[in-house]
Amino acid sequence: MKKTLAGFAFAIVILFASPFRTWSQKAINPIIHADVPDLSMIRVGDTYYMSSTTMHMSPGVPIMKSKDLVNWQLVSYAYDILDDVDALNLNNGKSTYGAGSWASSLRYHNGTYYVSTFASTTRKTYIYSTKNIEKGPWKKIAFQPMLHDHSLFFDDDDKAYMLYGAGKIMMAELEADLSGIKAGSTPQVLIQNASAPAGNNIWLQAEGSQLFKVNGKYYLFNIAWPRNGMRTVTIHRADKITGPYEGRLGLQDKGVAQGGLISTPKGEWFAYLFRDYGAVGRIPYWVPVKWEDGWPVLGVDGKVPDTLNLPANKSLMPGIVASDEFTRKKKDAPLPLVWQWNHNPDNAHWSLTARPGHLRLTTSRADTSLLLVKNMLTQRTVGPTCAGTTAIDVSNMKDGDCAGLALLQKKFGWVGVKAENGSKSIVMVSGAKDKPEELQRVPLNQSTIFLKAECDFRDMTDKAYFYYSLDGKTWTKIGGVLQMEYTLPHFMGYRYGLFNWATESAGGWVDFDWFRFQTIQL
Structure with a gap:
């Protein structure tokens, strides 16, 4: 599955990389739309x-x-x-x-x-x-x-x-x-x-x-x-x-x-x-x-x-943002430079070796807010439009755990999985208001789920859309549109984030199979 989807993602990247710059022979402002x-x-x-x-x-x-x-x-x-x-x-x-x-x-x-x-x-x-x-x-x-x-x-x-x-x-x-x-x-x-x-x-x-x-x-x-x-x-x-x-x-x-x-x-x-x-x-x-x-x-x-009068802009991938299959050779750095942790990482509770070819995030404590969750792995979003997708194995989540793909800022949004009372559900949560709201819930009866978040920054439209898929091919929109907003309390553009968060007890884990970044046309 990973090789097939990797090929598909690569084709998408080649087709749509820098779609608004392809025919220019000069540099275009902004130099970096991120x-x-x-x-x-x-x-x-x-x-x-x-x-x-x-x-x-x-x-x-x-x-x-x-x-x-x-x-x-x-x-x-x-x-x-x-x-x-x-x-x-x-x-x-x-x-x-x-x-x-x-x-x-x-x-x-x-x-x-x-x-x-x-x-x-x-x-x-x-x-x-x-x-x-x-x-x-x-x-x-x-x-x-x-x-x-x-x-x-x-x-x-x-x-x-x-x-x-x-x-x-x-x-x-x-x-x-x-x-x-x-x-x-x-x-x-x-x-x-x-x-x-x-x-x-x-x-x-x-x-x-x-x-x-x-x-x-x-x-x-x-x-x-x-x-x-x-x-x-x-x-x-x-x-x-x-x-x-x-x-x-x-x-x-x-x-x-x-x-x-x-x-x-x-x-x-x-x-x-x-x-x-x-x-x-x-x-x-x-x-x-x-x-x-x-x-x-x-x-x-x-x-x-x-x-x-400078050379033409090329794609921001992979120099500024990049996909990651989470496979590593012996001499590779643990994480490519495009990744940054939200705050200091807790290195005892993430791994790329526990299950080779996967990023494992294990909860270390119960938290009260997504914004206080340790080990959220992030990278930039880019304009004018972009999408991030991931595949996640949720077999080992514990009751009270939430895991998935976030768009991180003070007014965040995320799509992912909640484990409650011995069952799991796909949810979309909006943090656009003072109190986060769960906007939609769908029962989940399998161990692997595919998640996607699209960003539209054209002319500062600043809207985000969330999706899930059961097979990695057919995508279903979930929840509502997130009206993204650059807020001074965070003072940073929206970033994609991979997270696993416990609300009851520590010790559950999830395995991210890959993260794929694309520039897209909406």
Whole structure:
């Protein structure tokens, strides 16, 4: 069964991969139609690397690689777990949704790669370093205070700084070993009101600092959000890192903002930015840059273009999202990089070896909410439309267990199996309201069930549909339409999640045979 369905899935992928991009010979914005926010980017030789935010997910701070600035693949993470605390472990009723590690800063200096980030969960600043950004290992430094939305910057004299803050931008010099703020030094105010270029009626003060040095001048990029307006790029320039800085509005179109500058080996310049785009998340856009009077000028006549003079976009599979048959060879990593756990995993209660060719999730305790369930294995959804399917053996569920396929956000939805009073049922549950609702129930009289969730992100429609199948061929819609919503408490685009959840007693398990990702036409 697995081989037959794998062939079918492969054919579907080839037929529908990137259906909206197939005939373009140029890059199309958005560059990545998936949740990849808070970008930081470097180029080393002819290779680009990019870090972004995944907050409460583990492993964290994903590193992506590209040779053409358009087509990216995951190659690493800066850490396996950020820290060992209850909120990150989903213990004692605590979680860190919408928190964890935020906007990272990626740098390359004297042969070493650095990724820094910060976390409101622990109130710490973190710096990870490695000689090999794709294979590691990574060295970790953590210190207080937490420096919000900072930019790590190495100057030509090898001094290291962090620029940080909101509205009022601060600068702190770091110790030579980066172990903290330099002893005896005092952080200084670099720019008193970095929001000023965006106007005087500001809803979100300037933050998201990224500092660059080009032709001897310092350029600081920030995002500000005018009230009743849109996300806006501001740029400040100075001859010395300490200032004084003069500022101007950098870009105000489509809400595309927050990021920085990158150049190609040919000397072409682009700004890498992102856009809030509903339930799929915050999606990356590139904007061409030209230089005038020593200032970077963003966009085409001040606008974000739909196409770019860069190579055409290819499918996001398998570089960003991917199917998984859960078969592993001896030298394979336990999980492909497309997967992340919701919060820190409990490694004693998941396995790819207990039943080879399957992902086994075993419950370790009873929980009161899907959002507190350990070992939910997730990966991104993508736009404009996509589908995730899975096959699951539910033979060993215990009464009170729930297992299946979720679309994870605060207003979640899931399709799966409930075990109650010695019998099992296929159910669809919506978390769109304050209290989750079971919208439909169908008796289940077999051990294997096939589940599917489709997402429609076109023009921020943000609707999801759920299905089940008894044979993997004929699909039946179940429950209602989930109106997906990007909520700030989770601060992340919807993700597919595989889960097994006990509500009564621990010890039941389920075996996922495969997970298949497809871009589709609705």
